[in-house]
Amino acid sequence: MSSLLAHLRTGATKADPVLADRLVAAFGPDPSRADACLAVAKLRTAAGDDAEAARLTERAFRLEPTRFETAEAYLSRLVRRGDDGTAAKLVARLAT
Numbered sequence: 001m002s003s004l005l006a007h008l009r010t011g012a013t014k015a016d017p018v019l020a021d022r023l024v025a026a027f028g029p030d031p032s033r034a035d036a037c038l039a040v041a042k043l044r045t046a047a048g049d050d051a052e053a054a055r056l057t058e059r060a061f062r063l064e065p066t067r068f069e070t071a072e073a074y075l076s077r078l079v080r081r082g083d084d085g086t087a088a089k090l091v092a093r094l095a096t
Contacts, residue, residue: 016043031056034064038073054081 020043027036037060044053054077061074071094078087 017047019043020047030059032063034060034067034070037063038069041073053077 020040023036023040023043027033027040031037031040037056041053041056041060044050044056057070057073057077060070064070071090075087075090075094078084078090
């Protein structure tokens with residue numbers, strides 16, 4: 001599964017419910033690994049399930065708040081949804 005996660009992290013993905021289901025079966029609906037959260041979030045975004053993608057992206061950041069990939073994904077999602085206040089707080093937090 002680690003190679004699959006690496007591929008999803010670096011490659012473009014399209015909606016693939018079978019792959020998403022495999023990842024959820026392997027890591028659960030609330031993965032304890034940030035990379036798994038981001039991978040499933042990417043697939044959920046491609047499938048149009050933005051609410052679940054947002055939840056998983058935030059979970060990834062909470063699991064690993066100092067990891068660049070999780071902070072970048074979470075900040076990007078905040079900006080896309082227009083949550084400027086939370087985005088500004090996060091940038092200030094990351095700057096310290």
